[in-house]
Amino acid sequence: MLKVIIVAGARPNFMKVAPLVAAMKRRSHEFHLILIHTGQHYDAAMSDAFFRDLEMPEPDVHLGVGSASHAVQTAEVIKAFEPYVINEKPDWVVVVGDVNSTIACALVCAKLNVKVAHVEAGLRSRDRTMPEEINRILTDQIADLLLTPSVDADENLRAEGIPPQRISFVGNVMIDSLIANLERAKKSTARADLDLANKDYAVLTLHRPSNVDDQGAFARILDALEQIAQRLPIVFPAHPRTRKMIDELGLTERVEKMKGLLVIDPAGYLDFLQLLSGARLVLTDSGGIQEETTVLGIPCITLRENTERPITVEMGTNKIAGTEASKIVEAANAALDHPPDKSAMKIPPLWDGKAADRILDALLDIQPNA
Ligand code: UD1
Numbered sequence: 467m468l469k470v471i472i473v474a475g476a477r478p479n480f481m482k483v484a485p486l487v488a489a490m491k492r493r494s495h496e497f498h499l500i501l502i503h504t505g506q507h508y509d510a511a512m513s514d515a516f517f518r519d520l521e522m523p524e525p526d527v528h529l530g531v532g533s534a535s536h537a538v539q540t541a542e543v544i545k546a547f548e549p550y551v552i553n554e555k556p557d558w559v560v561v562v563g564d565v566n567s568t569i570a571c572a573l574v575c576a577k578l579n580v581k582v583a584h585v586e587a588g589l590r591s592r593d594r595t596m597p598e599e600i601n602r603i604l605t606d607q608i609a610d611l612l613l614t615p616s617v618d619a620d621e622n623l624r625a626e627g628i629p630p631q632r633i634s635f636v637g638n639v640m641i642d643s644l645i646a647n648l649e650r651a652k653k654s655t656a657r658a659d660l661d662l663a664n665k666d667y668a669v670l671t672l673h674r675p676s677n678v679d680d681q682g683a684f685a686r687i688l689d690a691l692e693q694i695a696q697r698l699p700i701v702f703p704a705h706p707r708t709r710k711m712i713d714e715l716g717l718t719e720r721v722e723k724m725k726g727l728l729v730i731d732p733a734g735y736l737d738f739l740q741l742l743s744g745a746r747l748v749l750t751d752s753g754g755i756q757e758e759t760t761v762l763g764i765p766c767i768t769l770r771e772n773t774e775r776p777i778t779v780e781m782g783t784n785k786i787a788g789t790e791a792s793k794i795v796e797a798a799n800a801a802l803d804h805p806p807d808k809s810a811m812k813i814p815p816l817w818d819g820k821a822a823d824r825i826l827d828a829l830l831d832i833q834p835n836a
Contacts (some may be wrong), residue, residue, distance in 0.1 A: 475567025543570035588619025637816025651739035681688035695726030
């Protein structure tokens with residue numbers, strides 16, 4: 467029996483953790499699970515709604531860390547997490563994704579000589595101004611087991627000199643959640659509540675500091691949205707940091723008055739899946755949404771200069787448009803005028819809904835004290 471701590475911190479972690487939690491409960495003869503929520507995301511809409519929608523149990527421990535600067539937030543997670551690791555002496559700690567909680571908990575384990583496995587290892591945007599890129603690089607350097615979602619990730623890790631025996635290609639666990647919940651998401655009333663017609667609207671998400679903390683970048687994106695919204699309505703579940711920045715940058719009036727732009731509160735997982743799967747077009751600066759649209763076959767315009775998920779461009783529906791208004795509008799028009807040919811689209815290998823069990827098998831394969 468392996469004692470495993472799974473760490474969940476921020477919204478994009480929850481859909482990666484849920485399939486692992488479910489698989490460990492199913493395989494309770496092999497795994498003793500302790501679920502720890504760091505509290506990096508704490509709003510009901512950013513956290514509780516996801517636990518409910520993903521049918522996750524209450525965390526065994528809630529560290530209640532909350533928001534702060536990167537340094538303080540990371541340090542608070544480190545301070546709060548360490549005593550649990552010392553006390554529980556787990557065989558493995560599993561961290562997912564690239565948020566501040568990921569690197570903080572991985573660092574605690576590395577210093578205590580407790581084995582740590584990183585789910586979604588090896589992704590690289592090669593843009594070190596992104597806080598997530600720093601979190602990815604450092605977590606992969608110190609983790610004992612690197613569980614990768616795609617073959618490009620394996621190549622990145624090998625190129626950084628990581629020994630191949632630490633790397634295991636298991637596929638994309640977030641897609642486990644997508645596949646498991648698509649049917650349930652059909653019952654959501656999100657689309658009807660907003661009066662949106664299936665396949666006749668766009669979904670927008672925006673929260674990266676490089677887009678929303680910078681008045682110039684944010685205004686350029688709004689210029690593009692103004693033009694796209696003339697062709698179809700855009701529904702925009704706004705992240706709390708984005709809401710805050712709209713106010714701080716003095717953009718509130720412009721956003722509120724924009725015809726065709728529908729700003730709503732952050733959506734829960736099932737509501738968001740319904741909105742996403744019924745969209746004709748998606749505009750985003752998120753990482754995970756690039757992957758979900760690839761599996762759903764929906765055109766995705768990424769409002770960034772780079773991606774750590776190039777497989778979604780090579781095999782899927784993703785276009786990297788940058789943040790120049792003309793480039794965004796051009797990409798959106800092209801996607802609306804020439805929707806992707808579904809028969810030509812491919813789903814990346816091992817994005818098959820079964821990654822969680824492969825991850826558990828990998829944990830069993832490597833004996834922690836070997
Ligand atoms: C974090 C992740 C990012 C991920 C994103 C998804 C890092 C470095 N970044 O960014 O990779 O894509 O989550 O949401 O870990 N806030 C609230 N309520 C909350 C959480 C945050 O109001 O529940 C506000 C706070 O004002 C806070 C700000 O959002 O200062 C930023 O939150 P934080 O967790 O620091 O980073 P995110 O931008 O959410």
